Amino acid sequence: MMTRTDAALVQLVEALRRRDYRFVTPTPATHARVLARPDRGAARDLEDVLGWSLPFAASLVDAELLGLLEAGGALAATADGMYRSRFRVSRLKDALYLHSAYPTDAADSVFFGPDSYRFADLIEAELGGAPTPPGAVIVDIGTGSGVGALVAAKLCPGAGVWMTDVNPAALRLAAINAAAAGVPVRAVESPTLDAIAEPIDLALANPPYIIDHGARTYRDGGGMLGGQVSVDMAAMAARRLASGGRLILYTGSAIVRGEDPLGAALAALAHAEGCDLRYRELDPDIFGEELDQPAYAEVDRIALVAAIFTKR
Template identity: 80%
Template sequence: MTESRSALLRLVEALKQRGYHFVTPTPATHARVVARADRSEARDLVDILGWSLPFAPSRIDAALLALLEAGEALEAADDGLLRSRFRVSSLKDDLYLHSAYPTEAGDSVFFGPDSYRFADLIEAELAIARLPSGAAIVDIGTGAGVGALVAAKLCPDATVWMTDVNPAALRLAAINAEAAGAPIRAVESTTLDAIARPIDLALANPPYIIDDDARTYRDGGGMLGGQVSVDMARMAMHRLKSGGRLILYTGSAIVRGADLLGRALAALAGAEGCDLRYREIDPDVFGEELERPAYAEVDRIAVVAAIFTKR
């Protein structure tokens, strides 16, 4: 284990011991909050590691500051202040390291309201039908590791993998999993070839927004942001065992009342020999995106759940 990884792991553990808690909002809400006149500089730990505000070293105790330094998590801000390169967010009983606000870099590790809804969806679906003992679970495009970690804690005898194309994401996800005491295997790959076993449960929370900069963590590709969701679903369904499930949490751009992604996923399920349960979880998210030319014909962006079961 590298010194920086060990330091970040100890940072998460120390924050747990201190009862640290922060719920990450949408980027639009985050921007509005930190634009307030009294938010130009951090006043406490939540401002530093939640709201990503610049801070004076005296605002944080020496032990945590040393861990941030050893974890290569600090960068210089204006007027001699410092800023954390990471945020730490709460979800259920665990803490997650992810990228600081704003997430502008191409290899940013995103975490937000979708993470909470995705976790709740997994929990609800596993309550409906438990997995067999020793199940194989794969979280595709894991990001900060939410899907893998939630599933691993709900199914402690399962073998769990998390995959991503972003090594920065896998690094933080591995730290998050270890801090939570969840044994999860990390695989950097665009495919599922490294998982030799048939899959009992695949999880996916792909990006679904059109991103002008084509940042991997945010860009859902063609179909008004739905293409990555279709591609991930197809890849997962090819590897599901009979009775295996894919829990897909994503967003769909609704055009003149039509859910084009829903239609595409239904057709894909039929072609791949899967039954599909599909529903809207939230009818309207990221409304600010509709002001962009790419969404000129879109009524709204809905968050959807697509549950595929292999026949």
């Protein structure tokens, strides 16, 4: 049962869609550079309020939106009598997604960014060539703001769609985003797939893959230079795939002296679990600024990769 607060946030997303709101979320580094400009101290329009997370005067936002922000618990007062939104809203294809305001410093921040757009494109490309069977079971593992689940659900009408995450804040916003998009989903707060009894026809995962000194769940990929969470998620999903079922894994891999340890680990996993694997680099060099950190002292580059497991 959705609370009144969450229902107000659903209405907020719907109201923004009627206004043709179109903010696209950049990387945190780009966001910081834009906000450092001398003319970006306060919001000038709706995208500044709900996209760039700038402080704003109440008079800048129309009465309907201001009321929904207040009813949804999204308003935070500043010391100088202005407000900030506790959330951002971003457009991806034909849907709007509620996620954490900038900066995403909290341990339970709900991620959305360029990876979300590329993950959605990968899902579309894979399902366009090979759709799921009627009544398929789809699971978005570590759903975050719900991008994988919502994109797949719209491409697979009639499928049963599940979202899992260990972060209750993420599941809350993902459920709100699903309701605003009119997509029926089931959300489970769990680090496992135990709540899903049926074999899985399509598993989706966009795990964290950066070494994060703060060990924030949404960002920290764990050991193996940030690849361990990806391997763990892939193993969990591969064991539950139906015959012919697929895992679409979108992640990053730290390349060391020309070698790809994550790729090798995923290939070994696929062999052990009776899966065929298609593995490729989507982008050879992302998050280059991370290489300044001591944990990456031996890393040449971080590559963006897609790993598609298909159960034999």
